[in-house]
Amino acid sequence: MDHALRGKSAIVGLGVAGLGEAPGYTSWDIMAQSAQAALADAGLALKDVDGLFCAMMEDSMPVLMAAEYLGIRPRHVDGTLTGGSSFVNYLASATAALDAGLCDVALVCYGSNQRTASGKLVTASRLPPFEAPYKPRYPVSGYAMAAQRHMHQYGTTREQLADVAVAARGWASHNPQAFMRDPITRGDVLAARMVSDPLGKLDCCLVTDGGGAIVLTRADRAKDHAKTPVYVLGAAAESTHRQISQMPDFTVTAARESGKRAFAMAGVKPSDIDVLQLYDAFTINIILFLEDLGYCAKGEGGAFVEGGRIAPGGALPVNTYGGGLSCTHPGMLGIFTIIEAAHQIRGTAPGLQLDGVDLALAHGNGGVLSSQVTAILGSEATL
Amino acid sequence: MTPDTHFKEGLAAGEIRLQRCAACDTHIFFPRVLCPACHGTDLTWVTASGAGEVYTFTTVRQRPERGGDYNVAMVELAEGVRMMTRVDGDPQAVKVGMPVTAYVGDIDGTPAVLCRKSEA
Numbered sequence: 001m002d003h004a005l006r007g008k009s010a011i012v013g014l015g016v017a018g019l020g021e022a023p024g025y026t027s028w029d030i031m032a033q034s035a036q037a038a039l040a041d042a043g044l045a046l047k048d049v050d051g052l053f054c055a056m057m058e059d060s061m062p063v064l065m066a067a068e069y070l071g072i073r074p075r076h077v078d079g080t081l082t083g084g085s086s087f088v089n090y091l092a093s094a095t096a097a098l099d100a101g102l103c104d105v106a107l108v109c110y111g112s113n114q115r116t117a118s119g120k121l122v123t124a125s126r127l128p129p130f131e132a133p134y135k136p137r138y139p140v141s142g143y144a145m146a147a148q149r150h151m152h153q154y155g156t157t158r159e160q161l162a163d164v165a166v167a168a169r170g171w172a173s174h175n176p177q178a179f180m181r182d183p184i185t186r187g188d189v190l191a192a193r194m195v196s197d198p199l200g201k202l203d204c205c206l207v208t209d210g211g212g213a214i215v216l217t218r219a220d221r222a223k224d225h226a227k228t229p230v231y232v233l234g235a236a237a238e239s240t241h242r243q244i245s246q247m248p249d250f251t252v253t254a255a256r257e258s259g260k261r262a263f264a265m266a267g268v269k270p271s272d273i274d275v276l277q278l279y280d281a282f283t284i285n286i287i288l289f290l291e292d293l294g295y296c297a298k299g300e301g302g303a304f305v306e307g308g309r310i311a312p313g314g315a316l317p318v319n320t321y322g323g324g325l326s327c328t329h330p331g332m333l334g335i336f337t338i339i340e341a342a343h344q345i346r347g348t349a350p351g352l353q354l355d356g357v358d359l360a361l362a363h364g365n366g367g368v369l370s371s372q373v374t375a376i377l378g379s380e381a382t383l
Numbered sequence: 384m385t386p387d388t389h390f391k392e393g394l395a396a397g398e399i400r401l402q403r404c405a406a407c408d409t410h411i412f413f414p415r416v417l418c419p420a421c422h423g424t425d426l427t428w429v430t431a432s433g434a435g436e437v438y439t440f441t442t443v444r445q446r447p448e449r450g451g452d453y454n455v456a457m458v459e460l461a462e463g464v465r466m467m468t469r470v471d472g473d474p475q476a477v478k479v480g481m482p483v484t485a486y487v488g489d490i491d492g493t494p495a496v497l498c499r500k501s502e503a
Contacts, residue, residue: 129413130412130413130466130467131467133490133491133493133495134455134467134468134469134490134495135443135453135455136441136443136455136467137443141441141443141455144441145439145440145441145455145457146439148439148440148441148479149438149439149479152439152479152480193444194442194444195444196441196442196443196444196455197441197442197444197474198441199441243413243467244457244467245457245465245466245467246413246465250438250439250457
């Protein structure tokens with residue numbers, strides 16, 4: 001039996017702004033430019049927005065600040081901050097809110113100037129008190145320890161991690177929006193400066209400016225908009241911890257559960273998906289998520305990504321825009337996984353557009369592998 | 384005495400104090416007011432034996448003039464809890480599964496749980 005919320009909402013607008021570098025603009029400026037772009041794409045205006053979903057690093061009440069900046073008075077807001085997964089999480093809460101009539105036009109938006117403003121990640125929270133004294137370099141050290149454990153347990157190699165970075169750059173090299181487009185090799189990744197072993201500089205995401213926004217409406221209204229609607233078929237979350245030291249098993253993420261429920265809600269299986277947009281803050285993320293989402297067995301992710309399987313021309317297209325490793329990573333990436341997934345279904349990807357995409361997966365990750373949210377998006381044919 | 388206070392007083396006395404749930408026998412770290420395994424609230428304090436092994440680790444790279452590379456590790460104590468700590472000595476000598484002994488040392492003048500490689 002269909003899940004009550006399957007296909008009940010649709011993405012009708014997509015917008016980005018300030019990707020790469022946007023010197024002088026505040027994060028709120030970039031958020032607002034993204035929002036305007038997404039609304040224009042949907043044939044709507046800010047005055048039509050009555051549901052606002054926003055997470056930002058700059059303010060502890062970001063959704064209120066966003067409404068103030070945009071000059072709107074939404075009747076439903078959600079500013080739940082689960083790190084970079086927040087925006088994929090909003091697909092679930094916005095769908096529920098739209099279906100329940102709490103709002104009619106949901107705007108999900110984000111912006112960040114972290115590259116030109118500070119040159120490094122702005123963090124919204126203090127280090128956990130029982131971890132801070134040891135000076136882990138967050139977030140990279142948390143992911144590095146997950147990678148180290150995966151290598152110990154399954155024999156995953158730095159070369160296999162490097163293949164993830166090479167694949168991302170391969171996609172980015174075709175995307176004019178991508179910040180890093182020069183092709184790289186395994187050797188380049190292995191030779192790059194080490195940051196937190198076993199992760200080197202090219203195993204880490206970019207630090208860029210940028211914003212993204214999407215507009216959702218109820219599915220019954222979606223066809224009134226100019227662009228091909230992209231339906232939310234499934235969306236599910238699970239969180240396991242906040243502090244990496246409390247992660248139950250460093251080689252298994254909550255994506256196993258979020259993925260299982262998202263697939264069940266959508267009524268599809270992993271092999272049905274045409275393209276995957278996974279949250280690649282670090283190369284190890286992709287290996288963990290491919291395993292946990294059911295694309296290979298636990299421990300086989302390293303071998304799975306070898307030989308260009310997830311690169312352009314490979315059997316499983318992953319992060320077709322270049323991802324956080326090569327396209328953009330303005331602190332939180334989740335919104336961009338949704339935007340690229342939706343573009344691929346619409347046939348409007350800024351980089352390499354795949355043929356015949358009906359089902360796309362967008363996966364968000366937040367904290368230090370703490371929060372996992374999986375969404376399945378589909379074309380009208382999949383309803 | 385609050386959980387945090389009891390733990391900190393333990394460190395000041397050179398002890399690594401863990402909580403243990405009277406209902407399900409689970410050892411608990413970090414200190415808190417309920418058991419995360421069974422949600423019981425009858426918690427007692429025990430002193431950790433210090434025996435443990437490295438679950439995973441990383442070498443944080445830092446320029447020599449800033450103090451050089453250092454180790455950050457996750458250690459599982461014999462009691463079953465995992466905590467972030469640091470293994471003394473050459474960061475490159477640390478291995479997953481390596482037996483270590485946890486002790487109370489200090490970082491920047493504040494008592495903290497540290498580890499050294501156990502003698503074979």
